[in-house]
Amino acid sequence: MKVAIIGTGFSGVAAACQLLARLPAGSELYLFNASGSMARGLAYGTQSDEHQLNVPAARMSLYPQDPGHFQRWLQTQSLAGDGHEFVSRRLYGVYLQASLQAAQAEHPGVTVHSVVAAVQELETQSSGAERLRYTCADGSSATLDVDAVVLALGHFAPRAALPALQQLPAGLYINDPWQASALDELDAEAPVALIGSGLTMLDMLLSLRRRGHRGPLLALSRRGLQPLGHRANELPPPNWQLDHALTREAQTLRQMTRLFRAELRRAAALGRDWRDVLGAFRAHTASCWSRLDLSDRARFLRHLQALWDVHRHRAAPSAIAVLEAARASGQLCAVAGRLQLVELLDGGRARLSWRPRGGGEARSFEAARILNCSGPTAGSASGFAAERSPLLAALQQQGRLQPCPLGLGLHTDAGLRLLDAQGRPQAGLFYLGPLLKAQHWEATAVPELRVFAERLAQACTAP
Numbered sequence: 001m002k003v004a005i006i007g008t009g010f011s012g013v014a015a016a017c018q019l020l021a022r023l024p025a026g027s028e029l030y031l032f033n034a035s036g037s038m039a040r041g042l043a044y045g046t047q048s049d050e051h052q053l054n055v056p057a058a059r060m061s062l063y064p065q066d067p068g069h070f071q072r073w074l075q076t077q078s079l080a081g082d083g084h085e086f087v088s089r090r091l092y093g094v095y096l097q098a099s100l101q102a103a104q105a106e107h108p109g110v111t112v113h114s115v116v117a118a119v120q121e122l123e124t125q126s127s128g129a130e131r132l133r134y135t136c137a138d139g140s141s142a143t144l145d146v147d148a149v150v151l152a153l154g155h156f157a158p159r160a161a162l163p164a165l166q167q168l169p170a171g172l173y174i175n176d177p178w179q180a181s182a183l184d185e186l187d188a189e190a191p192v193a194l195i196g197s198g199l200t201m202l203d204m205l206l207s208l209r210r211r212g213h214r215g216p217l218l219a220l221s222r223r224g225l226q227p228l229g230h231r232a233n234e235l236p237p238p239n240w241q242l243d244h245a246l247t248r249e250a251q252t253l254r255q256m257t258r259l260f261r262a263e264l265r266r267a268a269a270l271g272r273d274w275r276d277v278l279g280a281f282r283a284h285t286a287s288c289w290s291r292l293d294l295s296d297r298a299r300f301l302r303h304l305q306a307l308w309d310v311h312r313h314r315a316a317p318s319a320i321a322v323l324e325a326a327r328a329s330g331q332l333c334a335v336a337g338r339l340q341l342v343e344l345l346d347g348g349r350a351r352l353s354w355r356p357r358g359g360g361e362a363r364s365f366e367a368a369r370i371l372n373c374s375g376p377t378a379g380s381a382s383g384f385a386a387e388r389s390p391l392l393a394a395l396q397q398q399g400r401l402q403p404c405p406l407g408l409g410l411h412t413d414a415g416l417r418l419l420d421a422q423g424r425p426q427a428g429l430f431y432l433g434p435l436l437k438a439q440h441w442e443a444t445a446v447p448e449l450r451v452f453a454e455r456l457a458q459a460c461t462a463p
């Protein structure tokens with residue numbers, strides 16, 4: 001059997017390790033990655049140790065059936081703790097790479113090919129095989145026929161808040177803050193604007209502080225919400241039981257919101273932390289999301305998603321301490337408002353003008369560097385743009401995708417087979433990654449993605 005995995009971030013590595021354990025001897029596994037950096041991706045490609053995982057080590061095993069796998073690996077590096085620690089994302093990338101190499105060694109009957117190339121097109125052959133057309137790093141083109149393809153594509157780069165930002169000179173506006181040169185040649189006293197105030201903003205703040213940056217920082221977002229932190233001992237007390245009316249019976253967003261707020265009040269009355277409620281609800285999120293109709297899902301995205309994200313996706317306590325210090329010193333000013341105008345000034349700077357949330361006169365800030373920290377995006381209500389994902393755009397044009405009408409991602413069947421435009425599962429085409437959010441909502445973190453990877457491998461290798 002021949003299987004190709006396109007993308008080798010967490011999702012691609014998780015799928016590869018699960019497939020290696022299930023593919024019959026004599027099989028071939030092709031790992032495609034345009035960047036040539038295996039087991040990294042957007043989340044774990046950073047080389048900065050101050051960028052920490054947002055989940056304690058005890059919950060970050062690659063394997064759902066072996067929850068202690070990551071901690072045991074940390075022991076081999078003489079880094080093991082009690083499971084509460086938040087290790088660097090760079091180190092987690094090393095773990096993923098080591099785990100993939102170990103899985104290859106444990107299953108020598110499967111040949112693994114690492115291909116540094118960008119896949120641009122898939123085509124189903126009359127035999128049922130999938131033909132990949134791809135461009136290699138040297139510019140040459142090639143094709144490959146395989147029995148199955150796993151799309152393990154992650155998030156796309158953020159969109160600019162205003163088109164005018166894209167017209168600014170190179171180096172003044174950075175749309176992708178993760179590029180290696182994002183902070184190069186930046187004077188320590190220079191004012192910096194951060195468009196967005198969430199976890200990406202926090203990562204950039206950490207990088208700036210590590211470099212000794214002393215200049216003023218503006219974090220501008222629609223609501224002004226900033227990251228919240230995990231507890232220092234982030235292994236929640238067990239046995240918090242949610243009301244069945246919330247987890248099993250509620251059918252509308254209004255009902256769920258009312259019952260969820262009641263749970264928070266009950267927890268507070270018992271002296272428990274609100275994080276315990278979110279932790280208990282996590283196992284039921286997908287079920288609740290599946291019961292909401294399209295209008296309620298749209299209403300959630302419009303009114304509640306920002307609040308949900310800041311409470312659900314929390315940061316390591318040490319990172320929050322840096323954020324609080326930057327605010328207390330006056331270096332960081334976080335504001336809520338809508339960016340309205342960007343003007344290029346003399347001296348290589350730009351003036352950003354925004355309207356404060358709730359009204360009032362426009363305000364402005366002059367910046368020597370502008371970083372788009374609005375976070376990664378998925379598709380749009382109409383699908384996938386060719387400039388953001390040529391492969392997904394081509395598949396949609398072929399009628400081989402069913403994008404979410406709210407722009408959250410893609411639809412699959414229970415075995416992660418992609419549905420075509422008519423809603424039919426495609427036997428040899430699978431998807432694993434954050435675009436599963438369209439159907440499951442919880443599909444961006446390791447604890448959920450590793451379970452999806454196991455499910456996909458079982459479906460892909462089923463007789």
